[in-house]
Amino acid sequence: MDVLWRIIRMAAYYPSRLGLAYFTAIAAIGFSLALPWLFGDAIDLMVGRDGDRFAVREFVLSELLLFGVGILMVSLGRGFCDFGRTYTTESLSQKVSFDCRNLLYDKLQNVSFAFHDREHTGDLMSRATADVEAMRRFVNLGMIRSLDVVVRIVAIPLILFFVNWQLALVSMIFVPALVLRSSLVMRALRRKWLHVQEVMGESVTVLQENLAGMHVVKAFASEDYERAKYNRKAEELRVEYYDAERMQGTNSAWMTLYFTFALGLILWVGGWLVVENRLAPGELAMFFLYLNQLTFPIRASAQIINTFSRAISSGQRLFDILDTRSPVEERPNAVPMDRPAGHVRFEEVGFGYADRSPALKHVELDAKPGQVTAILGAPGSGKTTIVNLLPRFYDVTDGKITIDGDDIRDYTLQSLRHNVGIVHQDVYLFSASIRDNIAYGVSSATAEDVERAAKVAQLHDQIMALPGGYGTWVGERGATLSGGQRQRLSIARTILIDPPVLILDDSTSSVDVETERQIHRAMVEVMKGRTTFVIAHRLSTVRDADQILVLDKGVIAERGTHSELINQGGMYQSIYELQLRPQEEILLEAALPAMVDGGAPA
Numbered sequence: 136m137d138v139l140w141r142i143i144r145m146a147a148y149y150p151s152r153l154g155l156a157y158f159t160a161i162a163a164i165g166f167s168l169a170l171p172w173l174f175g176d177a178i179d180l181m182v183g184r185d186g187d188r189f190a191v192r193e194f195v196l197s198e199l200l201l202f203g204v205g206i207l208m209v210s211l212g213r214g215f216c217d218f219g220r221t222y223t224t225e226s227l228s229q230k231v232s233f234d235c236r237n238l239l240y241d242k243l244q245n246v247s248f249a250f251h252d253r254e255h256t257g258d259l260m261s262r263a264t265a266d267v268e269a270m271r272r273f274v275n276l277g278m279i280r281s282l283d284v285v286v287r288i289v290a291i292p293l294i295l296f297f298v299n300w301q302l303a304l305v306s307m308i309f310v311p312a313l314v315l316r317s318s319l320v321m322r323a324l325r326r327k328w329l330h331v332q333e334v335m336g337e338s339v340t341v342l343q344e345n346l347a348g349m350h351v352v353k354a355f356a357s358e359d360y361e362r363a364k365y366n367r368k369a370e371e372l373r374v375e376y377y378d379a380e381r382m383q384g385t386n387s388a389w390m391t392l393y394f395t396f397a398l399g400l401i402l403w404v405g406g407w408l409v410v411e412n413r414l415a416p417g418e419l420a421m422f423f424l425y426l427n428q429l430t431f432p433i434r435a436s437a438q439i440i441n442t443f444s445r446a447i448s449s450g451q452r453l454f455d456i457l458d459t460r461s462p463v464e465e466r467p468n469a470v471p472m473d474r475p476a477g478h479v480r481f482e483e484v485g486f487g488y489a490d491r492s493p494a495l496k497h498v499e500l501d502a503k504p505g506q507v508t509a510i511l512g513a514p515g516s517g518k519t520t521i522v523n524l525l526p527r528f529y530d531v532t533d534g535k536i537t538i539d540g541d542d543i544r545d546y547t548l549q550s551l552r553h554n555v556g557i558v559h560q561d562v563y564l565f566s567a568s569i570r571d572n573i574a575y576g577v578s579s580a581t582a583e584d585v586e587r588a589a590k591v592a593q594l595h596d597q598i599m600a601l602p603g604g605y606g607t608w609v610g611e612r613g614a615t616l617s618g619g620q621r622q623r624l625s626i627a628r629t630i631l632i633d634p635p636v637l638i639l640d641d642s643t644s645s646v647d648v649e650t651e652r653q654i655h656r657a658m659v660e661v662m663k664g665r666t667t668f669v670i671a672h673r674l675s676t677v678r679d680a681d682q683i684l685v686l687d688k689g690v691i692a693e694r695g696t697h698s699e700l701i702n703q704g705g706m707y708q709s710i711y712e713l714q715l716r717p718q719e720e721i722l723l724e725a726a727l728p729a730m731v732d733g734g735a736p737a
């Protein structure tokens with residue numbers, strides 16, 4: 136119920152729309168309740184209550200004319216109010232779903248990486264679409280239309296008792312059974328819809344992962360496997376959906392059946408009362424017309440029960456996300472970070488991913504402004520984890536990280552991240568032009584700024600060789616650029632942001648020697664004058680670093696410069712022998728023909 140209150144409070148943000156929707160809804164009900172009364176009285180006027188039909192013919196005709204005009208006016212009023220209610224209700228429900236979508240999107244922008252590690256993208260997409268739609272339907276049907284249902288279900292029986300209490304009692308015979316059935320179905324439907332929503336999220340996840348990993352699917356010829364995986368989810372969804380709708384449909388059919396029985400009974404008992412002269416024919420007609428007006432609420436109540444059940448389960452899923460507290464939150468007194476000199480210190484830093492053993496222990500690190508720190512270590516030793524702590528993608532669990540002496544948690548997240556730039560190896564490009572992709576995050580960048588950054592990143596010539604130049608559209612996931620070009624585009628992005636602290640993922644990808652050299656040159660350019668942390672795999676980067684940290688199982692096992700570490704004969708020396716030196720030899724071999732031809736290796 137708490138969930139429904141929260142949805143109602145969201146709708147109450149628009150008091151004029153909500154007020155108008157309820158006003159027009161109530162007015163429409165008032166008009167429609169007046170109609171059977173007018174019809175019943177008109178019939179009684181025609182047949183004459185005392186059996187003396189058409190006694191004063193002229194008088195009856197002029198009265199009937201008045202009734203006709205009255206009925207016309209009331210019908211017009213009802214039509215007008217119906218229109219007003221539909222319009223305002225639709226507008227209100229669209230406003231609420233608009234707000235829900237935006238709140239969800241904002242939340243997803245602000246939650247930390249730990250949240251995204253846990254949640255599935257497909258499920259989040261399903262919450263942002265199907266669950267938001269269920270809330271919209273609740274505002275429309277559950278909140279406003281249900282008023283119509285409730286008012287009629289309360290008012291019409293009262294009127295029926297007023298017209299003839301014996302007949303009213305007969306018509307109410309089935310009500311207890313209806314109420315019991317409805318509450319049982321509502322409870323069952325709520326559970327059912329929650330499950331449907333979950334399965335829907337899972338099926339969207341399968342679809343989304345399939346599309347995102349299409350290259351892997353094709354490369355491993357796994358189309359049949361993927362098809363079977365999706366079919367299983369789609370089948371589960373079909374069965375669950377069908378069950379929920381069947382439950383809803385059966386409930387609706389039962390309600391109609393009860394109602395039809397009641398009508399038959401009334402015709403029989405009411406006819407008998409008329410024959411016995413204990414009930415006027417106009418009153419019986421009035422009774423039927425009112426009962427007929429109960430058809431809609433009784434039928435709609437099955438649908439409205441469904442809407443309530445669905446809104447509770449969908450609202451729960453949405454509010455679960457909206458209420459999530461991000462483990463990385465800004466302190467209330469956080470201040471914006473001005474451009475720092477870039478003196479970075481890790482003091483006794485420890486970190487563990489949820490429910491895992493610590494990924495980093497007692498990390499001590501001091502990087503002076505402009506220095507390059509190379510981080511090496513076996514896969515899983517904690518290199519990525521160290522650099523993820525600096526822009527606060529995750530927060531340290533022990534110790535602290537400072538920039539120019541101040542704890543990074545004292546700053547606003549946005550200003551911190553503007554000052555700590557990252558060049559990832561796996562670059563994400565948006566469906567936009569190359570120019571817009573380079574300028575991502577810097578709305579004030581001019582075309583000249585973008586070109587200058589691309590030149591430093593060694594990418595300008597290749598962009599100019601494309602038919603569309605900087606306006607070339609980069610498809611989803613950057614499909615129209617090579618791996619090496621994407622990496623340099625990422626470097627150009629960072630150059631444009633111009634952060635004083637920089638994180639580089641220098642993992643070598645399988646690119647040719649010339650591309651490798653271009654990437655290296657771009658990296659050297661982007662590192663100039665910045666405090667740089669580089670997850671290093673190239674000897675050239677490591678050799679020139681001011682300090683090298685060798686990580687082992689989350690602990691800094693060795694530290695020093697290239698020459699210091701090589702003489703220690705420890706882990707660094709084995710990494711050098713096994714990984715860095717062979718790589719250097721390959722590069723040298725590739726460069727030799729160029730030197731023989733008179734060129735020089737870069």
Ligand SMILES: Nc1ncnc2c1ncn2[C@@H]1O[C@H](COP(=O)(O)OP(=O)(O)OP(=O)(O)O)[C@@H](O)[C@H]1O
Nearest residue numbers: 252488491494512513514515516517518519520521
């Ligand atoms: N999001 C995560 N959730 C839980 N555990 C994680 C997460 N990311 C990394 N880990 C674990 O933390 C440890 C350190 O991982 P990290 O990615 O920092 O290593 P790495 O040295 O960068 O490895 P690689 O060279 O393979 O990228 C590993 O045991 C890894 O399994």
